[in-house]
Amino acid sequence: MAxxxxxxxxxxxxxxxxxxxxxxxxxxxxLSGILGLIEQMQAVDTTGIEPxxxxxxxxxxxxxxVVTATNQRELFQSIAPATQDGLYLVPKVIx
Amino acid sequence: xxxxxxxxxxxxxxxxxxxxxxSGASTTYGAEPNTQACEVSIALPGVLPVLNKKAVECAIKxxxxxxxxxxxxxxFSRKNYFYPDLPKGYQISQFELPVVxxxxxTIQVPAGKNTQAYEKxxxxxxxxxxxxxxxxxxxxVEGMSGIDLNRAGTPLLEIVxxxxxxxxxxxxxxxKKLHELVQWIGICDGNMQEGSFRCDVNVSVRPKGTxxxxxxxxxxxxxxxKFMQQAIEYETQWQIETLEDGGTIQQATVLFNPDTGETRAxxxxxxxxxxxxxxxxxxxxxxxxxxxxxxxxxxxxxLPQALQARLISEYQLSSYDASTLTSSRSLADxxxxxxxxxAEPKQAANWVMGALSxxxxxxxxxxxxxxxxxxxxxxxxxxxxxxxxxNNAAKQVFEGLWAGEGEVDAIIEAKGLKQVSDTGAIEAIIxxxxxxxxxxxxxxxxxxxxxxxxxxxxxxxxxxxxxNPAQVNETLKKMLG
Numbered sequence: 393m394a395x396x397x398x399x400x401x402x403x404x405x406x407x408x409x410x411x412x413x414x415x416x417x418x419x420x421x422x423l424s425g426i427l428g429l430i431e432q433m434q435a436v437d438t439t440g441i442e443p444x445x446x447x448x449x450x451x452x453x454x455x456x457x458v459v460t461a462t463n464q465r466e467l468f469q470s471i472a473p474a475t476q477d478g479l480y481l482v483p484k485v486i487x
Numbered sequence: 488x489x490x491x492x493x494x495x496x497x498x499x500x501x502x503x504x505x506x507x508x509x510s511g512a513s514t515t516y517g518a519e520p521n522t523q524a525c526e527v528s529i530a531l532p533g534v535l536p537v538l539n540k541k542a543v544e545c546a547i548k549x550x551x552x553x554x555x556x557x558x559x560x561x562x563f564s565r566k567n568y569f570y571p572d573l574p575k576g577y578q579i580s581q582f583e584l585p586v587v588x589x590x591x592x593t594i595q596v597p598a599g600k601n602t603q604a605y606e607k608x609x610x611x612x613x614x615x616x617x618x619x620x621x622x623x624x625x626x627x628v629e630g631m632s633g634i635d636l637n638r639a640g641t642p643l644l645e646i647v648x649x650x651x652x653x654x655x656x657x658x659x660x661x662x663k664k665l666h667e668l669v670q671w672i673g674i675c676d677g678n679m680q681e682g683s684f685r686c687d688v689n690v691s692v693r694p695k696g697t698x699x700x701x702x703x704x705x706x707x708x709x710x711x712x713k714f715m716q717q718a719i720e721y722e723t724q725w726q727i728e729t730l731e732d733g734g735t736i737q738q739a740t741v742l743f744n745p746d747t748g749e750t751r752a753x754x755x756x757x758x759x760x761x762x763x764x765x766x767x768x769x770x771x772x773x774x775x776x777x778x779x780x781x782x783x784x785x786x787x788x789x790l791p792q793a794l795q796a797r798l799i800s801e802y803q804l805s806s807y808d809a810s811t812l813t814s815s816r817s818l819a820d821x822x823x824x825x826x827x828x829x830a831e832p833k834q835a836a837n838w839v840m841g842a843l844s845x846x847x848x849x850x851x852x853x854x855x856x857x858x859x860x861x862x863x864x865x866x867x868x869x870x871x872x873x874x875x876x877x878n879n880a881a882k883q884v885f886e887g888l889w890a891g892e893g894e895v896d897a898i899i900e901a902k903g904l905k906q907v908s909d910t911g912a913i914e915a916i917i918x919x920x921x922x923x924x925x926x927x928x929x930x931x932x933x934x935x936x937x938x939x940x941x942x943x944x945x946x947x948x949x950x951x952x953x954x955n956p957a958q959v960n961e962t963l964k965k966m967l968g
Contacts, residue, residue, distance in 0.1 A: 401926070407567075429517070450771055451774035452773045453537070453771075454536075454537075454539070454540035455511070456541075458512030459505050461510060461512040463522040465521045468522070468524070468526070477520065477627065478635075479633030479634055480633070480634040481628060481631040481632070481633055482632050485632045
């Protein structure tokens with residue numbers, strides 16, 4: 393799969409990362425390199441091998457359903473840029 | 488042209504846990520903003536999610552209830568998008584390997600204007616565990632939005648159907664059935680007003696008889712069955728008219744406005760891969776073993792279908808009665824306790840579906856807070872069965888129980904409702920009536936059957952309704968020769 397500059401711009405937009413045209417070209421080269429590596433790996437015959445979703449062969453540990461967190465709103469909001477009436481304030485969002 | 492509507496549902500069911508999906512913050516509804524938003528809920532750097540065992544058990548319960556395939560291993564993925572009420576920049580969900588796979592739910596579609604009631608099997612595609620987002624509050628501060636992250640991280644089970652429904656009525660019947668089921672198995676409180684059960688409805692239309700699906704629009708966040716019905720009907724009509732006018736349907740997310748009864752496009756749907764799902768490296772695969780399933784199954788109540796079948800085979804109830812009595816867990820529980828307390832099943836069914844339901848409806852109460860307990864009602868039915876009181880008197884006793892006037896026998900005593908079954912006493916009453924109504928006796932003897940009923944009526948009246956009617960009948964017949 394080959395990437396082009398438009399793909400890079402689109403991915404950057406989705407990730408909300410600003411990239412200049414120079415950076416986009418550089419990122420294109422790097423990402424293409426990674427995809428090339430993946431293509432190379434795909435040549436390996438993996439018939440009969442179960443796909444992994446995690447690098448370690450262990451399963452998820454579960455937590456008992458108990459409330460352990462206490463209200464630390466004041467502490468957390470002390471580093472927020474803007475709050476009011478217990479709410480975090482952000483620039484207006486309207487669908 | 489004849490059109491056909493095609494409908495599929497995605498339902499977000501809030502799981503009944505005390506703590507969040509991936510942290511120990513409380514999920515209690517209605518708390519002060521951000522007082523239940525811990526470091527994981529607000530996504531401080533360096534925090535790690537740890538999965539809630541109860542939420543997993545809820546998912547297993549649902550899987551068992553719909554007889555679904557369940558993956559021995561399922562995987563959590565990140566669904567990436569930006570919105571202020573999602574501080575991580577991604578929602579933890581399940582994508583390729585959901586915990587619950589294909590299953591089925593049978594729905595009962597009620598009779599419509601031109602259609603008869605029927606049953607239909609709706610195929611469930613999957614159900615996966617995920618977390619809820621926070622809430623945006625608009626209008627508190629000029630030019631700003633307020634964010635409350637109390638709800639962020641609340642455990643959800645998203646249940647997805649195949650596009651199997653062909654009318655608003657079918658979609659509503661499915662939603663109602665699912666709503667009842669998740670409450671029955673105790674995984675959701677079903678509170679639609681508080682958002683515990685929210686439906687997204689995918690609607691498309693196609694010329695009847697064709698195979699290819701039309702382009703769908705998704706109606707978001709319907710939290711009432713009435714709105715769902717209205718929204719689907721409006722949306723269907725809008726799509727048909729648009730196509731008939733030569734227009735095309737754009738894939739979009741729409742909102743329903745209950746005030747106007749209309750749907751309105753919120754945003755045109757970006758491509759699905761915009762979410763850039765990938766396995767969440769913070770979470771390991773979730774393992775559900777046969778032993779886990781067996782353990783959860785042992786804690787589950789009898790399912791509505793099974794109970795319904797048992798009511799028919801064991802108690803000889805009609806399928807209508809059995810289906811009505813199993814329409815909710817609380818109603819079924821009441822009926823079962825009533826029978827377990829010694830009531831005869833058919834009589835018990837009649838009272839629960841008759842007098843009790845009527846009274847509950849009239850006072851807009853649910854059976855959970857019925858003032859008459861199953862044990863009290865059983866005691867009342869026992870007094871009918873042993874001929875202590877008549878059916879009519881029983882209704883008065885029931886009213887007494889409802890009003891909290893005491894226990895059954897005390898009310899019978901206080902109201903003087905005890906039925907007279909003493910042969911001597913009944914004969915005395917009949918003699919009195921016969922002497923006073925010679926004309927009726929003559930009529931009867933000349934062959935007028937009606938006169939007999941009139942005489943029975945007189946006897947009942949003379950006994951102030953307390954005489955055992957069957958006995959009066961029998962004795963009167965004998966005495967008239």
